[in-house]
Amino acid sequence: MRKLDPALMHPRDQITMIIDKIYRSGLTTTSGGNVSIIDENGDIWVTPSAIDKGSLRPSDIMCVKKDGSIVGRHKPSSEYPFHRAIYECRPEIKAVIHAHPPALVSFSIVRQIPNTNVIPQAKYICGDIGYAPYELPGSEILGDVIAEEFKKGFNAVIMENHGTVVGGTDMVDAFQRFETLEFCCRTIIYGNTIGTPNYLTDQQIDEFEDQIPRLLPEMESVEYPSDERAIREEIKKIVHRACAQGLMISSYGTVSVRWRGNDFLITPPTVSRWDMQNEDIVQIKDGKREPGKIPSRSTWLHQEIYKRNPHVNSIILTQTPYLMAYSVTGEKLDVRTIPESWIFLQDIPNMPFGSHFAGEEAILNTISKDTPAVLVNNDSVIVTGDKLLGTFDKLEVAEFSAKSLVMGASLGALVPINDDQVEDLRKKFLS
Template identity: 45%
Template sequence: MTQARNLVHPRDEIMRTMDRIYRYRMTTTSGGNLSIRDEAGNIWISPARVDKGNLTRADIVCVRADGSSEGLHPPSSEFPFHKAIYQARPDIRAIVHAHPAALVAFSICRQTPNTRLFHQAHSVCGQIGFAPYACPGSEQLGSHIADTFREGCDSVILENHGVVVGGDSLAHAFQRFEAFEFAGKTLINALQLGPVRYLDDEQLRQAAERSVDFESFTPDTASAEERELRRQLRDFVRRGCRQRLLISTEGSFSARLDEDSFLITPTQRDREQLEVEDFVLVSGQRREAHKLASRAAKAHQAIYRQHPGVQAIVFAHPVNATAFSVTDSTFDVRTIPESYVFLRDVQRVAYGTQFRDDGQIANYVSESSPGAMLENDGVIVTGKSVLDAFDRLEVLESTAEAIINARTIGDISAMSDAVIDELCTAFNLKD
């Protein structure tokens, strides 16, 4: 499938992307800058000393190839290193620089996150680098960063400063930046739980080579039920991104349409920007024409076939729950009544099970045990509706966060067997 032409003006791209970064709390009012190099060699860049939370398209500055600039404000004080990166790497067309807390933590410890935590982060972030400190805005800083990018790095931690990421488009650079921050947050949480498990080359290859082989078909006119499910999926996927349960490159969400048909998120599409028409109808061994279903579609299908009561499924990578998935720390949901009632016993799934076509993934979830932890690949949550699955995902992530926080306070007091029996009776919970 050919990639659609980008028809969005650089001013609008920078404005919208900065708004998204600020909404996600990955930068501050004064911190960070974005740029795009266009086909003529002009560099469009966010301005100096302008509120990042209220950036408008008129605020964006264009620095011409001849050095002249056009705009209401001076360009960002970090313009020198943007220019240096573009000179060092002609393949890079856009840059994201910001000070997200997790990556700043690595910056001030003079370390870089190991993205082998999970395959998607390793694939999306590209080669990781570290650039030594120099004064912000200085030519020396630009030289340090450009040298690191010249070595082939794509995502670079800046010593005692922040992070800078390059891509072949601003969307690509943002995805790398977001995945890098996600990996950093997950690793920080995981280190509080115990030894961290990283993927080896064979495991990374296993994930990279998985594919979904469906024949193409043209569906009949969509029913009212299908249209409603498409709307629900769109709304909850966007909500998941806002809640940081999903990110632009991670996660799949599906809803059952009938006995052997379901709707699912497409592959290689920004989750937050999906529209109702982007979701892919899968029916038996066929998928909707001119669309590519999530590479997790076979796993979703296996669960639907084995569990008729399951009506919606989420594969996701929220940072706290995913921290458990990359360690051997026990995830015990006997924390508060809500956690146990909604989640019951959360099983652990060996890495790679979700990639196989044997349907074994379906053995790890059921109506009475709706969630599972995927080793080094986040979590699965099932539900009786799209809302139910999303609600359980929120509860799972909230529970994981509470456990991680509690471990810094003292010993965790799990609910007793008597309390669990009482909950099972009160809420009619069955095995």
Template identity: 45%
Template sequence: MKYEYMHPRDELAITLERIYNYKMTTTSGGNLSILDENGDIWITPARIDKGEMTPKDIVCVRKDGTIEGRHPPSSEFPFHKAVYEARPDIRSVVHAHPMALVAFSCAHKVPETKAFPTAWNSNGIVGFAPYGVPGSADLGEKIAEEFKKGYDSVILENHGVCCGGQNLQDAFNRFESLELCAKALIKAAMIGEPTFLSEEQIQMQQKSYYKLEAFDYNTDMMCIKEKELRCELARFVQRGYRQRLLTGATGTFSARIDADSFLITPYPLDRHMIGPEDLVMIRKGKKQIGKKPSRALHAHRAIYEANPDVQCIVNAQPVNALSFSIVNKKVDTYTIPESYVFVGDVALLPFESSFNNYDKLAETLTLKNPAAVLENNGVMVVGKDILSAFDQLEVLECSAEAIIDSQPIGGHIAMSQETIDELCEAFNL
């Protein structure tokens, strides 16, 4: 079911469930709200277990101040109301205590969102609100003042984060991408010096999308292989989200149907709820009518055209591999045998490769060398099928995490070249 068809009660309950299940808040922490067209505010309740909350628990605070529901509204209702009054364009607010953003709030700092495009596009510059007692009018005034300045995401001193949006999913995407950014920056600091996007690079990414001609399409045209790929691709995108290899707003999957056509995820897309029908068919350089394909379309098409044996391509920004991307280092797969056998030598490609150097991208990513770190833009993996590409992405992320986690205990010691030579012989690499 699409969010735009949901009642605020259902949308709030489902979104809070996502936040809680992915450990971005605690049983007692966090609150979400929606301002509807009547001026009524739907908000999560006070003193309710976030792990068990249902749509029936959601509270409505009417425009005249009357309260409807079986519970009192969140104690933070005053700052939700203050944000709506300060910014008429904001129709939803997400407040929670995800660990990495709490770390920034305790350090009295804000994440630099120019670490990678999605963080910048979603949040821009992040505001910082001085401390106020939770639930107080003073806190509401301090947060609202930051939103008045034009910030859409605000770190709350020693408290957490508040994100606003045109709707709940807009606010949630800001919240989720900002937490990913915060996590990646913390991890990146353990392995090197973070680098950030220049204005030229930001403009390059924002101008990367251009329109394709469309072709008439209906379900009667689908062959058995396309139906199979649609279902499999949708399942793996959802799985990638559950595994935290993707966020709701980041990650592109595609799969080849034949020499002239492939399927790709659309733009925009909530990876949590993708279905087979959401995928976009690209055939002979034209797109399925009525759909908008991912911005990564042209990079994927170049790789398919240059490598007939590549059957699946994934762009992703899992937190550990993203950290290597932010410090502009490749992931060393000389860690454990599985890493080298499945992923091989990982390339490091400039940020621009995904936008204006498709030949270099297609030359670098092959089944023999299936993975590359893209500077400040995550990673890219190719595979002989969807399963192998997904597996290689998981192995790459696990390798990155192991290297980062080894830093406090002395750093990782790579396998010797002799060991690598033995692996190459044993596995015919």
């Protein structure tokens, strides 16, 4: 059984797991934020007031019954009124998350609404964002102004000088919206640090979402020899590690590893990445997919990279906070910051949005031994390599380099290592 299955887990267990993940991800403080679920009886399960978010247990979760009576050993969250107001005005919403993640708070205190057209899945998962004027926290009137925004159809609302609140059809849906929106805001903020973010048109996003992946035919039968099963375990561990390191979010990221010849294993598109299990991963053999499973929509790209690059045995396609600053601005990421960065990466060119679509050749004509990684504007970073751990290391190095550059932008002009120093590196490490 999965760690998080809304159909099988009690609301108090779902809430405890999600608030722990929010806290461990640095998206709320010990005292901040609240999470709730409304069950099939109309009872609302909600985090307690003034209890450490870093150590909540299922027994701490409060229940406010449909008749208004309260069950539990604490007080319900002081923000319970706006949770109730959202459920009353939007019956299809079954889970609500409120917190004060740094980037979203930044937007709330400058009183701006983030433009989710900066990356396709932000628009797809979050949609347009509502805006609730400031009212006293915990007050009934705050619930009223938030409910007014949800009545307009928004599933995520910026709370003026406060934070954000999101709703979902279940807890997984709500968490993905919350996490994706904070990532979107970080991308915009970091992008503004080094340049000017570019935004996609609704038509570009619709074209991306309307792509019909070249769905491979199913195998008639499938085998799972020991070497294949070992790759599944390796992929799962790297995906979980990427999520823990902030190099992948639950709604986006693909990992694949070559198996035998041009056969490979690849992650699926709809499973929360931090919850990925061995059985979720899809085998691609002889141009066919494992029966009953849907592989990543980027499967065609992975397949073609393997066919054309015998030296490539693993691929990671993901979004990371600082690399995406260069992706959304189109600014050149100069990896000549420290020797390790250049040795590992040499060059990371920007590719136009859409070059990752099935049938496009630009990325395939660029990936090589000398160019192991590319940035796709307003979409992702693609890193290739031999062993999966080494490919992951390249991703970490690239993100650390991008972070150093973004942070350094506030200090002065970048001074990279010079051409003679680069040539010395080439002779010593790449000859």
